[in-house]
Amino acid sequence: MISKKRPPVLTRAESQVMAALWETGPATVRALQAALRRPLAYTTVLTLLRVLEDKGYVRHVAAADGGRAFVYSPAVTRRSARRQHARDLVTRMFGGHAPALVSGLIEDEDLSTDELRALRQLIDGKLARNQEKEG
DSSP states (O other), rough: OOOOOOOOOOOOOHHHHHHHHHHOOSBOHHHHHOOSSSSSOHHHHHEEEEEHHHHTTTEEEEEETTSSSSEEEEEEEHHHHHHHHHHHHHHHHHHTOHHHHHHHHHHOOOOOOOHHHHHHHHHHHHHHHHHHHHH
């Protein structure tokens, strides 16, 4: 069951471990260590997993083979974490004004024509849904 409570935002290292966990699915510390793009020591990965569990991002169960290892799995979806972090960024850095973030990204990033079209479709879809609600 995915947690409904919003956990605190992730640090960079915690984000890397979560990205590996979302990619691999349930995994032991060793498997996660191997899946990381940036190598980290076993004890570092274990410590990060414990912190992530305390924050509500991860849970663990004993390995099915009866060994000493635990199997860690996400307690929140990637989408949920992304949404929460985006909200946090908008609140902290843009005074709660999401259009400032979006316009800054559009102006500052080198977006392709296809990426801009995809953004336009998202905006047009959201606009249509808002107009339906209002009218």
